[in-house]
Amino acid sequence: MAKKVTIEPVTRVEGHGKVTIHLDDNNQVAQSRLHIVEFRGFERFVQGRPYWEAPVLVQRLCGICPVSHHLAAAKALDVIVGAGTGDGLTPTGEKMRRLMHYGQIFQSHVLHFFHLASPDLLFGIDGDPALRNVIGIALEHKELAVQAVMMRKFGQEIIKATAGKKVHGTGAIPGGINKHLTQEEKEQFLNGPDPLNVDKMIEWSLGALEFFKGYHAANKDLIDKFAAFPSSHVSLVRKDGALDLYHGVLRGIDNDGKKILNDVDYQDYLEYIDEEVKSWSYMKFPYLRSIGKKDGWYRVGPLARMNTVDFIPTPLAQKEFEIFQAYTGGKPNGMSMHMHWARLIEILHSAEMMKELINDPDLYSGDLTVKGTKQKEGVGLLEAPRGTLFHHYRINDDDQIEMANLIVSTTNNNTPMNTAVNLAAKQFMNGQTEITEPMMNAVEVAIRAYDPCLSCATHALGKMPMDFKIVDKNGKVINQKFKNGE
Amino acid sequence: MKNNKKILFYGYGNPGRQDDALGISFVDEMERWVRAQNIENIDFDTNYQLNIEDAEEISGYDLVIFADASMEPIKGFEFSKVERSDAQVEFTMHAVSVSFVVDLCYKMYNKAPDAYLVHLKGYEWELDFDKGLSEQAVENLQGALDFIKEKLLGIVKNSSTIIL
Numbered sequence: 001m002a003k004k005v006t007i008e009p010v011t012r013v014e015g016h017g018k019v020t021i022h023l024d025d026n027n028q029v030a031q032s033r034l035h036i037v038e039f040r041g042f043e044r045f046v047q048g049r050p051y052w053e054a055p056v057l058v059q060r061l062c063g064i065c066p067v068s069h070h071l072a073a074a075k076a077l078d079v080i081v082g083a084g085t086g087d088g089l090t091p092t093g094e095k096m097r098r099l100m101h102y103g104q105i106f107q108s109h110v111l112h113f114f115h116l117a118s119p120d121l122l123f124g125i126d127g128d129p130a131l132r133n134v135i136g137i138a139l140e141h142k143e144l145a146v147q148a149v150m151m152r153k154f155g156q157e158i159i160k161a162t163a164g165k166k167v168h169g170t171g172a173i174p175g176g177i178n179k180h181l182t183q184e185e186k187e188q189f190l191n192g193p194d195p196l197n198v199d200k201m202i203e204w205s206l207g208a209l210e211f212f213k214g215y216h217a218a219n220k221d222l223i224d225k226f227a228a229f230p231s232s233h234v235s236l237v238r239k240d241g242a243l244d245l246y247h248g249v250l251r252g253i254d255n256d257g258k259k260i261l262n263d264v265d266y267q268d269y270l271e272y273i274d275e276e277v278k279s280w281s282y283m284k285f286p287y288l289r290s291i292g293k294k295d296g297w298y299r300v301g302p303l304a305r306m307n308t309v310d311f312i313p314t315p316l317a318q319k320e321f322e323i324f325q326a327y328t329g330g331k332p333n334g335m336s337m338h339m340h341w342a343r344l345i346e347i348l349h350s351a352e353m354m355k356e357l358i359n360d361p362d363l364y365s366g367d368l369t370v371k372g373t374k375q376k377e378g379v380g381l382l383e384a385p386r387g388t389l390f391h392h393y394r395i396n397d398d399d400q401i402e403m404a405n406l407i408v409s410t411t412n413n414n415t416p417m418n419t420a421v422n423l424a425a426k427q428f429m430n431g432q433t434e435i436t437e438p439m440m441n442a443v444e445v446a447i448r449a450y451d452p453c454l455s456c457a458t459h460a461l462g463k464m465p466m467d468f469k470i471v472d473k474n475g476k477v478i479n480q481k482f483k484n485g486e
Numbered sequence: 487m488k489n490n491k492k493i494l495f496y497g498y499g500n501p502g503r504q505d506d507a508l509g510i511s512f513v514d515e516m517e518r519w520v521r522a523q524n525i526e527n528i529d530f531d532t533n534y535q536l537n538i539e540d541a542e543e544i545s546g547y548d549l550v551i552f553a554d555a556s557m558e559p560i561k562g563f564e565f566s567k568v569e570r571s572d573a574q575v576e577f578t579m580h581a582v583s584v585s586f587v588v589d590l591c592y593k594m595y596n597k598a599p600d601a602y603l604v605h606l607k608g609y610e611w612e613l614d615f616d617k618g619l620s621e622q623a624v625e626n627l628q629g630a631l632d633f634i635k636e637k638l639l640g641i642v643k644n645s646s647t648i649i650l
Contacts, residue, residue, distance in 0.1 A: 060502025134538055135572040138593040152539035166533045
């Protein structure tokens with residue numbers, strides 16, 4: 001009897017996701033799909049609002065990565081106020097924004113690795129579900145848990161110092177930034193009591209990398225083979241090919257490393273990227289126009305960035321990048337679990353960048369904003385923790401937003417996540433007659449590697465336990481389990 | 487007003503989602519009132535959601551009062567003691583529950599504050615820039631504020647952290 005297994009919603013993934021796995025009569029996986037109920041109405045809500053409100057309004061889109069939306073919107077509006085396309089700001093304006101951004105990347109990646117990913121590594125995909133979270137780490141690896149918490153806190157403090165506050169920060173404004181860093185904040189971040197100083201963050205970032213590399217050496221099958229598949233990769237890169245998470249040109253490479261997006265200006269992104277709608281998903285499927293719908297999909301995020309860039313412009317992260325590259329002989333890396341490795345290199349890079357920026361005198365004096373000739377339309381791109389984030393606005397003669405288009409990182413990774421789910425399902429569920437918690441978690445591990453942020457759900461307490469369903473080909477539920485349910 | 491216990495009010499929610507702002511509104515109103523009363527030793531914090539670093543923050547307090555909006559079928563508001571729990575009752579792990587934060591605090595620092603949750607009933611959750619709290623939510627907020635102000639004066643007077 002053909003069966004359909006539904007995992008709804010996916011735990012440890014922001015928003016509302018559901019996985020459906022269709023089994024054939026022999027319990028072989030016939031097809032797997034990740035369905036995402038994504039909020040797509042935001043573009044409509046900002047229509048009619050004064051353009052200068054956008055950097056604050058867009059933070060309502062998501063409480064998980066508000067800083068990324070804040071900065072991407074501000075970058076788009078830089079174009080509209082005539083401040084150029086990311087490199088036209090004052091040194092203070094650009095560097096304060098960069099510090100905010102690297103603080104965000106740092107704390108977001110730390111949450112993902114220590115809280116969401118490392119429990120699977122420390123306790124195993126088939127480990128006790130009660131331990132597969134940061135509580136389990138606190139019980140058995142207390143030092144790691146404390147590091148995770150303090151690294152998160154450091155990143156949050158950087159955001160607070162640059163964005164102004166935790167909820168609805170106002171730091172980035174069209175054409176620049178609204179404040180300097182103070183000398184007191186500098187002293188706190190550089191020389192604050194252990195562990196809340198940037199040198200400790202660098203030390204712990206290196207420690208996390210060593211932990212991962214040690215785990216990798218002992219678990220090569222899992223890390224190298226789990227949900228591994230070839231793909232194209234897209235990210236921003238600095239004009240000289242360096243890793244730059246805040247600004248650059250769009251580069252894409254195929255699975256052989258050949259450039260398929262040749263460092264193009266992202267203001268023209270619509271010439272290169274389109275989105276396909278599929279009947280079974282609420283989330284669109286972006287693809288490169290030059291390659292077409294079928295094969296034009298690509299990965300974004302930490303792994304993609306390690307594949308597209310030529311080098312990393314901070315010394316410790318560059319050294320780790322060279323080890324990462326050498327592992328595949330310089331060829332593009334398609335191993336989904338190496339996303340964690342790439343993420344850890346970016347944690348280290350972000351810590352190094354924060355130190356460099358905090359020491360930069362431009363953060364403490366200098367003009368905050370710049371303006372030029374107003375434009376009607378602007379695009380802002382940056383590399384958010386989960387991948388490339390697109391914000392595009394057009395205004396009317398009354399300075400109101402008349403068009404907005406957003407492509408969020410998770411949407412860019414839609415096809416890759418579906419591919420990873422299908423591979424994990426085949427690896428763990430083929431031929432099985434009973435669906436177990438470890439099998440379900442294996443599928444989730446594949447999704448979690450991409451750290452999807454499905455966003456936008458209000459989070460009031462007490463809703464949505466996990467719901468597992470096995471449904472036969474006639475739609476009849478033949479088995480149902482609740483995870484964390486009553 | 488002298489107060490010997492270190493107290494934190496912590497509200498969370500997305501203020502861009504109408505009644506999801508109840509937790510943050512509650513803390514903002516409490517802060518205004520506490521400042522006017524000149525009560526010492528009370529801090530206030532807000533965020534979109536709770537997260538693991540909040541375990542470190544609450545470790546420095548004797549008493550923490552969390553505030554959040556609720557979609558549950560409660561009447562007006564509820565006030566309850568937070569029991570430590572490592573259970574993952576929420577579908578997202580980019581955010582964590584109050585019980586989880588208190589439990590993580592205890593497991594990392596071998597201590598945890600007395601913690602309570604003000605759970606405020608909300609009704610409207612749309613992303614609407616022009617609408618704030620719904621009328622009923624405002625009533626619930628006021629009821630919770632009146633209740634907590636009275637409790638707070640009591641515990642400050644008695645130098646206690648036990649409310650329930």
